[in-house]
Amino acid sequence: MRINVRVNGVPSEADCWEGESLLFALREKLGFPGSKNACEQGECGSCSVLLDGVLVCACLVLAAQADGHDVTTIEGLGTEEELHPVQAAFVETGAVQCGFCTPGLVVAAADLLERVSDPSDDEIREALSGNLCRCTGYVKIFEAVRLAASRGAGA
Amino acid sequence: MTVVLTPGKLGVGRVGDRALRSDGTPKVQGQFAFASDMIAPGMLWGHTVRSPHAHAEIVEIDISEAVAMPGVHAVLTHADVPGAKTYGLEFADQPVLAIDRVRYYGEAVALVAAEHPEQARRAAELVKVTYRELVPVTDMERALESAPLHAGKPTAGHGYREDDRPNVVRHVVIRHGDPDVEGDVTVTGTYELGIQDQAFLGPESGLAVPDGEGGIDIYAATQWLHVDRRQIAPCLNLPEQQVRLHLAGVGGAFGGREDLSMQIHAALLALHTNRPVKIVYNREESFFGHVHRHPARIWAEHRATREGRIVCVKMRILLDGGAYASSSTAVAANAASFAIGPYAVANALLEATAVYTNNPPCGAMRGFGAVQTCFAAEAQMDKLADLLGIDPIELRLLNAAAPGDVLPTGQRIEGSFPVAATIRAAAALEPPAPEPLPRDPLRLPGGAGNTTRGEGVKRGIGFAVGFKNIMFSEGFDDSTAARVQLFADGSAEVHCASAEVGQGVSDVILQVARTELGTDLVRLAPQTTATVGSGGSTSASRQTWMAASAVRDACRAAIERRDAGDAEVDVEIVYRHAETTPLDPETGQITGDRAHVAFSVCAMKVVAEVDVELGLTRIVWIGAAQDVGRAINPLAAEGQVQGGAAQGMGLAVMEEIQTRNGLITNASFTDYLIPTALDMPAMDVVLVEDPDPAGPFGAKGIGEPPTVTATAAVASALRAASGQPLTRVPVTPEALIGLSR
Incomplete structure (x- = not known):
C-alpha cells in the first residue's frame, strides 16, 4: 500500500507492505535511519519519534497508521549547522557513548522539556524510563537534560 | 530554538582534557551510521x-x-x-x-x-x-560426568593442565604458599551467579x-x-x-x-x-x-588471624562455558588469578574449571571472570569483618596489597597499584542522608508500583573493592599498530584499527596525537584492516594503554622523519607491552616475570534500601573510586565508571538469562531486564591518579573494574539492609525476605 506521511515537515510517500512498522518505513523506505531498532517491542525507546506531536515508539506503530499524519524524527530536531539544545547538551556533558540509544533519548528529552520546562530529577527519570541506555548509567544523560533545561530548551 | 555548540569545544583536547567526543554531534543528530x-x-x-x-x-x-x-x-x-x-x-x-x-x-x-x-x-x-x-547437559557439575559434547578435546595441546574429566574446557589450579595453614578463625561460603547478557543496544x-x-x-x-x-x-x-x-x-559491545x-x-x-x-x-x-557472562558456582574458605590478617584463601570456581569454548580458557585463568581480590595473602589454593554444556555459550563480558570471584571474595570479607567485629573497610585496608607484594601466581606487583588509596577514596565519599517519609513512591523500593509508604523499608550501606588485569596475559603476543601521516599543510592523519565501540578510544587516539604533534589538525582515518595493522582487541580494558602507546610512538617516529627532512611522512609502528609468560599448568605459578601486565582497582560504597516485607529494592547511591593511573580524558573515564557500575548493579539485582533445559526463556527486553533511568542511583565518582610508569602518560585502562566491583558492592549493601546472606545474584525478592538463598 502507498502511505503519505509528513516527516519533519516534508511530505513523503512510500510503498509499504501492510505488516511494516513505521520504524521500518522510516529507516528503510523514507530515508530516515536516525531512529534505531533495538528491541522492536516498545521496551527500549531507541525508535522514539513524535506522531502528531505525541511521543511514540515507531516500532509499535504500523506504517499504515501514520498515513496522513505528521512524524518528527531525530533528524527533524535542530539543523545541520545548529543543534537543538538537548542535542548540544548531550554532546557537552558526555551523555553519548555508543550513541545507539541517543536519538530516542534526545527525542524523549526534548518532548519532556516541551511539556515541563524545569523538570525535577524525578520527573526527568520518569520521563526517560522508557529509554534504555547500556553504556552511560544515565548519570550524564540526567546532567544533559538539566543543562538543556537551564538554557531554556523548553521555553 | 537551536544552539551552536560552544565554539572551540569540538575537535580539540589534549591529554588530560575533558575532550568532547569527535562522533558526538553526528550521534545526537541521528546521522552516525551504525552497522544496521x-x-x-x-x-x-x-x-x-x-x-x-x-x-x-x-x-x-x-x-x-x-x-x-x-x-x-x-x-x-x-x-x-x-x-x-x-x-x-x-x-x-x-x-x-x-x-x-x-x-x-x-x-x-x-x-x-x-x-x-x-x-x-x-x-x-x-x-x-x-x-x-x-538429552541436553545443562548442569555444570554434571557436565563433568556426562558424555563429551565435543569429539576429542578442542582445547587440549595448548599447555593447559591435563584433566581427564569429560567436558573440561580448562582446569586452572593456583597453589601459593602452604594452603594447609590454619588461622584463628575461618569463614566459608558458597556463592552463585546467573548468566548475564551484554545487552548492548545495537x-x-x-x-x-x-x-x-x-x-x-x-x-x-x-x-x-x-x-x-x-x-x-x-x-x-x-x-x-x-x-x-x-x-x-x-552500538555497544562489552565483550559480546x-x-x-x-x-x-x-x-x-x-x-x-x-x-x-x-x-x-x-x-x-x-x-x-553472542556469548554471555559465565554463570558460576563458587566455594570459598577464608582463614584469618584474630586481628584480621588473612592467612589463607581456598576457592573452587566452576564456570559454565556453554556449548563452545570461546574465551572460557582465559576467563577461567582470570577467575583463579584474581579470586582473592587485591589483597596480600601468603597462602592460597585457587581452582577454576570451565566446562562445556548445552547452555548458551559464554565468553567475554566486561570483567571477564573477575566479576564472579569478586562477588564471592567480597562477601567473604564482609563475613569475616562481621565475625571479628572489625570495620569492613578497615579489614580491607589491613589486607590491601601494594607494589612489591606477591600475587597468588607468584607475580611480584610492579608499577601503579594503589589499593589502599582507592579504598580510602571510596570510603571518604559521603552518602546522602536518609530521606524522610513520606516520599514520592518513585523514591521507595517498588517505585511507581506504589507498594509501600515506607514501613518495612530498611537502609544499608555496603562496600567492596575489586581489581583485574588490563591487557592480554599468559604469553599472548599482544600488540597494537598505529600509522601516522604528516602532510605538507601541517595536518596529520592517524590510522589505528583499535575498535571504537562507544567507550571513546577514538578520542584517546586524537588527544594523544594532538598532544604529540602539537596541532589540532589531526584526523582519525576510518578503522579498517585495509590501511593499517591490527589494533588488537577492544577488550581487557586494553585500548587506552595500547592505542595511546602505539599512537604516541607513531607520532614520535613521524616527527623524527619530518625533522630529518621528509616533507610528507607516513610511518607505521607496532607497540607491544611488557612480555608475559604462561602460568605453570600444575602449580599456576608464573614461568617468567609476569603472567599479567598491569592491574586496575575500583572501590565502591553503596547505599541500598530494601522493603523487607516484600523483598523489593532501591539502590539509592553509589560512590565509586577508580584507579586510572592518569586520566587521559576525565569526562570519558567518569562515563566508564558510571556505565560500568550500572552493569554491575544490573547483575546484582535484576539481570539473568533464564533457561529451561537449555532453552532461553527470556530473550527479550520485556523479560530480560536491564537498569532503567528509574533504577540507576545517584553516583559520585572519584578518579584516583597514581601514574603507572609503564603506561602511556601514566594512564591505565579502566573499562572493566567498575563492573567487577559494583555487583559485589550492591550485594553488600543489600545484605546490610536486609540482614539476609544473599549468596546468589541476581538477588531475588524471595532471598531478600529469607525464603531462599
Missing part, C-alpha cells in the same frame, strides 16, 4: 535458521521449499561453506553452520538471502530441519559486499577487525588480503562482539549471490548471537 544503517545498491537481506533444541542430531535439512519462495536468492547450509567448516576465537570448535549436531538453543543451521527481510524470515521458516533430540548487524574479483568487504560492528578476518578468511577459503573488514558504527556473529554468514551469502547482503539481528536473535 548500512545500505548498498542491490542489497539482499540475510536471515539465519536457528536450532529450536539445546542438543540434537541433525538428520536431514530440506531447503527445497525455502529456495522456491519468491524473492529468495539463496539458502545455504554447512555443505555450502567452501573452506574450514568451524571457527573460533581461540579454538575452532564452533561450526559456521551446524553440521550433524546442534549443541545449543539458537545455534545457526542455515542461511537465507531474499529481497525483503520478511521474505527471508518466511523462507527461513520453510527450511525443514529434521532433528533427533538428545543488535548484531553488518553488510557484506562482494568486490567483483572474488574477494569481499565486510562492514560490521566488532571489537577486533583483524582477528575477525583471521577467522573469516579460512572459512571462505580466501586469502586474508581478499577479506577486508571495516568497522561499521558499533569479541566472537563472530553474522560476519561469515553475510559473506557466504554475498559471495554466493554476488550481491551485497545485510544481516540485522532482532533483540531475540541477539540473545543467541
Whole structure:
C-alpha cells in the first residue's frame, strides 16, 4: 500500500507492505535511519519519534497508521549547522557513548522539556524510563537534560 | 530554538582534557551510521535458521521449499561453506553452520538471502530441519560426568593442565604458599551467579559486499577487525588480503562482539549471490548471537588471624562455558588469578574449571571472570569483618596489597597499584542522608508500583573493592599498530584499527596525537584492516594503554622523519607491552616475570534500601573510586565508571538469562531486564591518579573494574539492609525476605 506521511515537515510517500512498522518505513523506505531498532517491542525507546506531536515508539506503530499524519524524527530536531539544545547538551556533558540509544533519548528529552520546562530529577527519570541506555548509567544523560533545561530548551 | 555548540569545544583536547567526543554531534543528530544503517545498491537481506533444541542430531535439512519462495536468492547450509567448516576465537570448535549436531538453543543451521527481510524470515521458516533430540547437559557439575559434547578435546595441546574429566574446557589450579595453614578463625561460603547478557543496544548487524574479483568487504560492528578476518578468511577459503573488514558504527559491545556473529554468514551469502547482503539481528536473535557472562558456582574458605590478617584463601570456581569454548580458557585463568581480590595473602589454593554444556555459550563480558570471584571474595570479607567485629573497610585496608607484594601466581606487583588509596577514596565519599517519609513512591523500593509508604523499608550501606588485569596475559603476543601521516599543510592523519565501540578510544587516539604533534589538525582515518595493522582487541580494558602507546610512538617516529627532512611522512609502528609468560599448568605459578601486565582497582560504597516485607529494592547511591593511573580524558573515564557500575548493579539485582533445559526463556527486553533511568542511583565518582610508569602518560585502562566491583558492592549493601546472606545474584525478592538463598 502507498502511505503519505509528513516527516519533519516534508511530505513523503512510500510503498509499504501492510505488516511494516513505521520504524521500518522510516529507516528503510523514507530515508530516515536516525531512529534505531533495538528491541522492536516498545521496551527500549531507541525508535522514539513524535506522531502528531505525541511521543511514540515507531516500532509499535504500523506504517499504515501514520498515513496522513505528521512524524518528527531525530533528524527533524535542530539543523545541520545548529543543534537543538538537548542535542548540544548531550554532546557537552558526555551523555553519548555508543550513541545507539541517543536519538530516542534526545527525542524523549526534548518532548519532556516541551511539556515541563524545569523538570525535577524525578520527573526527568520518569520521563526517560522508557529509554534504555547500556553504556552511560544515565548519570550524564540526567546532567544533559538539566543543562538543556537551564538554557531554556523548553521555553 | 537551536544552539551552536560552544565554539572551540569540538575537535580539540589534549591529554588530560575533558575532550568532547569527535562522533558526538553526528550521534545526537541521528546521522552516525551504525552497522544496521548500512545500505548498498542491490542489497539482499540475510536471515539465519536457528536450532529450536539445546542438543540434537541433525538428520536431514530440506531447503527445497525455502529456495522456491519468491524473492529468495539463496539458502545455504554447512555443505555450502567452501573452506574450514568451524571457527573460533581461540579454538575452532564452533561450526559456521551446524553440521550433524546442534549443541545449543539458537545455534545457526542455515542461511537465507531474499529481497525483503520478511521474505527471508518466511523462507527461513520453510527450511525443514529434521532433528533427533538428545538429552541436553545443562548442569555444570554434571557436565563433568556426562558424555563429551565435543569429539576429542578442542582445547587440549595448548599447555593447559591435563584433566581427564569429560567436558573440561580448562582446569586452572593456583597453589601459593602452604594452603594447609590454619588461622584463628575461618569463614566459608558458597556463592552463585546467573548468566548475564551484554545487552548492548545495537543488535548484531553488518553488510557484506562482494568486490567483483572474488574477494569481499565486510562492514560490521566488532571489537577486533583483524582477528575477525583471521577467522573469516579460512572459512571462505580466501586469502586474508581478499577479506577486508571495516568497522561499521558499533552500538555497544562489552565483550559480546569479541566472537563472530553474522560476519561469515553475510559473506557466504554475498559471495554466493554476488550481491551485497545485510544481516540485522532482532533483540531475540541477539540473545543467541553472542556469548554471555559465565554463570558460576563458587566455594570459598577464608582463614584469618584474630586481628584480621588473612592467612589463607581456598576457592573452587566452576564456570559454565556453554556449548563452545570461546574465551572460557582465559576467563577461567582470570577467575583463579584474581579470586582473592587485591589483597596480600601468603597462602592460597585457587581452582577454576570451565566446562562445556548445552547452555548458551559464554565468553567475554566486561570483567571477564573477575566479576564472579569478586562477588564471592567480597562477601567473604564482609563475613569475616562481621565475625571479628572489625570495620569492613578497615579489614580491607589491613589486607590491601601494594607494589612489591606477591600475587597468588607468584607475580611480584610492579608499577601503579594503589589499593589502599582507592579504598580510602571510596570510603571518604559521603552518602546522602536518609530521606524522610513520606516520599514520592518513585523514591521507595517498588517505585511507581506504589507498594509501600515506607514501613518495612530498611537502609544499608555496603562496600567492596575489586581489581583485574588490563591487557592480554599468559604469553599472548599482544600488540597494537598505529600509522601516522604528516602532510605538507601541517595536518596529520592517524590510522589505528583499535575498535571504537562507544567507550571513546577514538578520542584517546586524537588527544594523544594532538598532544604529540602539537596541532589540532589531526584526523582519525576510518578503522579498517585495509590501511593499517591490527589494533588488537577492544577488550581487557586494553585500548587506552595500547592505542595511546602505539599512537604516541607513531607520532614520535613521524616527527623524527619530518625533522630529518621528509616533507610528507607516513610511518607505521607496532607497540607491544611488557612480555608475559604462561602460568605453570600444575602449580599456576608464573614461568617468567609476569603472567599479567598491569592491574586496575575500583572501590565502591553503596547505599541500598530494601522493603523487607516484600523483598523489593532501591539502590539509592553509589560512590565509586577508580584507579586510572592518569586520566587521559576525565569526562570519558567518569562515563566508564558510571556505565560500568550500572552493569554491575544490573547483575546484582535484576539481570539473568533464564533457561529451561537449555532453552532461553527470556530473550527479550520485556523479560530480560536491564537498569532503567528509574533504577540507576545517584553516583559520585572519584578518579584516583597514581601514574603507572609503564603506561602511556601514566594512564591505565579502566573499562572493566567498575563492573567487577559494583555487583559485589550492591550485594553488600543489600545484605546490610536486609540482614539476609544473599549468596546468589541476581538477588531475588524471595532471598531478600529469607525464603531462599
